[in-house]
Amino acid sequence: MKFYLQFFLSLFWLTLLTSCGNGNTGGVLTVAAASNTQFALEEITQAFTAQTGISCHLVTSSSGKLTAQISEGAPYDILVSADMKYPMQLYREGLTIGRPATYAYGKLVLWTTQQGIEPALGTLGRTEIRYIALANPKTAPYGAAAMEVLQSRNLEVALKDKFVFGESVGQVNQFISSGSAQIGFTAMSVVTSPRFRDSGRWVALDTASYQPIAQGVVVIRKKDSEQEEAKLFRDFLFTDQAKGILGKYGYASHE
Structure with a gap:
């Protein structure tokens, strides 16, 4: 069983890299x-x-x-x-x-693309905010930083039923930009990118509220x-x- 698992893992990664090739001579x-x-x-x-x-x-x-x-x-x-x-x-x-x-x-921000919602920690408990997106704090450092911010304001327990976890910042961005989540925590590098810099509003969070x-x-x-x-x-x-x-x-x- 272990042999077959290793074989299929190897085949998967080989397929992934082969699909990325572009024929460059360098x-x-x-x-x-x-x-x-x-x-x-x-x-x-x-x-x-x-x-x-x-x-x-x-x-x-x-x-x-x-x-x-x-x-x-x-x-x-x-x-x-x-x-x-x-x-x-x-x-x-x-x-x-x-x-x-x-x-x-990196720097952490709170971002929303929804009209009428203020990107601020104080608004997260409002009824119109049903879902708050953040990356999985167990595997994504920006998710861990977001949890630190919430804990520093004693908001983690009160808001836990609203949390929607993405496996990465990339998935969090999808949740927020699509409106699936009304607001969420992401990286400043996302909201300043050409793809998202004109989408919604964001606020940088106090760097003292999370580990660098x-x-x-x-x-x-x-x-x-x-x-x-x-x-x-x-x-x-x-x-x-x-x-x-x-x-x-x-x-x-x-x-």
């Missing part, structure tokens, strides 16, 4: 990225490819889910996480090249490979060019 990196980084990384990978000729394919999900996939053998080249916890977990498992590094600090969201990057170790191209991408995240892009999306720079 190198192709598969970047496992936390959902909050999607829009910033789309711009960063374009700049990286223009500079190096190395193509990048993004696979986005929650940091916890991506980490579990890497532990199971998913052939990703690099993890761009929403926190340092999961890259450190992979480092301790011996699955990385070098220690993780913090490339930026130190976002980490680490190169995944592969057999018989020096991972030079992945190292180049990791290093590119710390260049002034990448920092400028991250700043556009609301990330605080890590010096």
